[in-house]
Amino acid sequence: MDQNNTPHPNVPNDTAVMTVKDWIITFLILAIPIVGLVMIFVWAFGDGNKNRKHFMQAYLWLMLICFIIMIPLVFFITKNLPAAAMQQHNFGQPAYEAPMNNMPSEKFDANSLPEQDSSADNMLEQESEAASEVPEEVPENAEAAQ
Incomplete structure (x- = not known):
C-alpha cells in the first residue's frame, strides 16, 4: 500500500501531500473563467492544504510581475504602433481617395472632353428607322393572322 496517499495519524491534514487527482481537480477548477480567479484568492489566503496555498501564492506573485511588465x-504598443502602421500603409485616407493622388489638381471641365464620334449618332438613327419599319398591328392569336 502506498504510504504517501494515506495520512499519517500524527500529520495534520493541511500538510498532507496532494495526489495527482487533487492537482487535476485543482487545475480543472482554475480553468473555469471567473470561478478559477476567485478560487486562486480563496486557496492563497484561506485555510486549507499548505501545498496548494503556497502554490497559489506563488501564482499570484507571478501574475503581479507579469501585469507590471x-x-x-x-x-508603448498602443502609442507607437498605430501611427507607424498608418504612415507605412497610407491608412487614414478613405480608399476611394488613394487612386486620385495621381490625377491633376485642375477642376473637371466638360468643354475639354474630346468630341464624340458621330458613329454613335448614326447607330441611334438606324435603330429608330428599324423600329419604325416594324408593322404596328400585331395579331393577338394565330387565327387572326391567317
Whole structure:
C-alpha cells in the first residue's frame, strides 16, 4: 500500500501531500473563467492544504510581475504602433481617395472632353428607322393572322 496517499495519524491534514487527482481537480477548477480567479484568492489566503496555498501564492506573485511588465509594454504598443502602421500603409485616407493622388489638381471641365464620334449618332438613327419599319398591328392569336 502506498504510504504517501494515506495520512499519517500524527500529520495534520493541511500538510498532507496532494495526489495527482487533487492537482487535476485543482487545475480543472482554475480553468473555469471567473470561478478559477476567485478560487486562486480563496486557496492563497484561506485555510486549507499548505501545498496548494503556497502554490497559489506563488501564482499570484507571478501574475503581479507579469501585469507590471505588461502595462508599459501595452502603452508603448498602443502609442507607437498605430501611427507607424498608418504612415507605412497610407491608412487614414478613405480608399476611394488613394487612386486620385495621381490625377491633376485642375477642376473637371466638360468643354475639354474630346468630341464624340458621330458613329454613335448614326447607330441611334438606324435603330429608330428599324423600329419604325416594324408593322404596328400585331395579331393577338394565330387565327387572326391567317
